[in-house]
Amino acid sequence: MLDTRVKDQPRPQPPPERAGERPLRIAFLSYRSDPKVGGQGVYLAQAADALARRGHTVDVLSGPPYPELSHRVRLIQIPSLDLYAQPRNGHTALRWRHLLSLTDTAEFFGHLSGKFMEPWSFGRRAARYLKDHLGDYDVVLDNQSLADGLLEIERAGLPVVEVVHHPIRRDLELALKAEPKWGMRALVRRWYGFLKMQEKVAPRLKDVIVVSQSSGRDVAECLGVGQEALNVIPLGIDQTVFKPQPDIRRRENRLLTTASADVPLKGLSVLVQAYSRLLIQRPDLELVVIGKLREGPTADLLRVLDLTDRVRFISDLTRQQVVEEYAKATICVTPSLYEGFGLPAAEAMCCASPVVVTDGGALPEVVGEAGVVVKKGDVDALADAIAQLLADRQRRTELAEAARRRAREAFDWDRAAAAYEVVLRRAIARASC
Incomplete structure (x- = not known):
């Protein structure tokens, strides 16, 4: 049975419904989301809060390390083996109970062989959770996992909108270019093995949000996403926090x-x-x-x-x-x-x-x-x-x-969230036809 944990807080109450528009119930997926380990966690927290401020119910489904979310957004923890946080990089983390789960077993042995497994394993776990909670959500918004599980979610009846910040193939290309040793290049290719899954899933998704015109061109080229599926929506920044600090002296050097x-x-x-x-x-x-x-x-x-x-x-x-x-x-x-x-x-x-x-x-x-x-x-x-x-x-x-x-x-999040809402409602309308 899937071990999921809802963070100990009640579901936030959304603001009053806007005239003529029913608030959406959004499942926002992210396979790792701690803002201290990368920009993805920063993006997730701010995007989720911006959507919640527009009156929508937003549940973030995340694997570890978990995000820091506003009081308006509920966190549903989707535990993984979290092998990168384990001693000796997870090589001794296998337990008998993991052998009872195909997802756990594959995550461990894939990791042991040098492959980054988290997007795939998170996608399977999130799909299983959402199949048990289909009535709780109108739409799924996924943050760059591009996992096989998204196709299962769509087949179960929930429309999926994908957010792609940039195609990870660009990371692979630069990593290979910087690595002169043949053996290390092989390990780099192995770690990025999840790209095959992403490049299979992406062209099958009908709505993909990209964060810039540049990333849109690269997503079309590297992931095979058609122009008709692309929606360019630049990121916002929380400007209640990120703002000038007149009381702090700027250094000279x-x-x-x-x-x-x-x-x-x-x-x-x-x-x-x-x-x-x-x-x-x-x-x-x-x-x-x-x-x-x-x-x-x-x-x-x-x-x-x-x-x-x-x-x-x-x-x-x-x-x-x-x-x-x-x-x-x-x-x-x-x-x-x-x-x-x-x-x-x-x-x-x-x-x-x-x-x-x-x-x-x-x-x-x-x-x-x-x-x-x-x-x-x-x-x-x-x-x-x-x-x-x-x-x-x-x-x-x-x-x-x-x-x-x-x-x-x-970089206004209110404007970006309004644009997200248009894409989400269009995906829901298409799925109901």
Whole structure:
């Protein structure tokens, strides 16, 4: 029997029904959702709350690590083996009871062989839960699992709307490009084995929300989703939290970036190399990274450049603490080689911070004319852009003001939630025909 747990709270009462429109009952799926381990958890919490504020009943069905949700949204925990949180990476986590479940057994042995199993196993567990609760929901909104279980949910009678931030094949391509060893390349391919499932499921879904025009093009190319299924809805930012902090003094020599994972896609190595060059002329320059430093490529590079004690990593921050870090930074940098949207850049803009980004994916689309854009992967171009901005206080002030203006217009969650609602109602109407 599926072990699901409803977080100990009553179902929130939605606001009064709007004239002529019945509130929706939405099951919002996310296979891992802790905001401290990546932008997906930040997105999930804010999107769910925005939909709930429009009067809809929103239940988040999530695997661990679990999200931090507003009081308006109910959490239904869909436990997994949570192998990445286990000692020795879950290799000793198997118990006899797991052998009684095909999902548990496959998750364990798939993980043991180096494959990322969570999207597949979460999809099966969520499908089983929803089949037992078909009458509780009108529609399912899935956050990027693209799991086989979604097709089971549709066959059971619930329409599914998918949110794709970017196709994960872009991550695989960049990871393979950065790995010179044949054996390690084989392991990388194995870990990304879930892509075959996603690329099979995506073309069969009738409604797919993408977060930028750039990600829409890539979703069409990599996942085979037809243009008729694509709906471009940029992300919102909670601007009651991410806003200027007039009481916090902005530092004169501090760079800030966010790196939720030490993967080539995030471009952290490019920024570290640029920082090393900038130190020649600016020995007091700081680099602060929101994220954890683990053994891997970045740690190796810091040792080679003798920067281990110069680059500061901070993690497990509250949202308010993240806002304060944006407010202290002279410049916020997003050096990514690819982004489907670029949440940290948008958050920094909401906080009136000057931003430097690359032309990787949707980043130019996000910042518009309100930031500095350089060629992705180009250490010299990144170092030069940062140096010029550090030397020009007036330009930084102008960019900060432009960033804040653009953020107010472009990153509004109420507007995004209204657009989501149109797609959700259309999916429900199609399914009822």
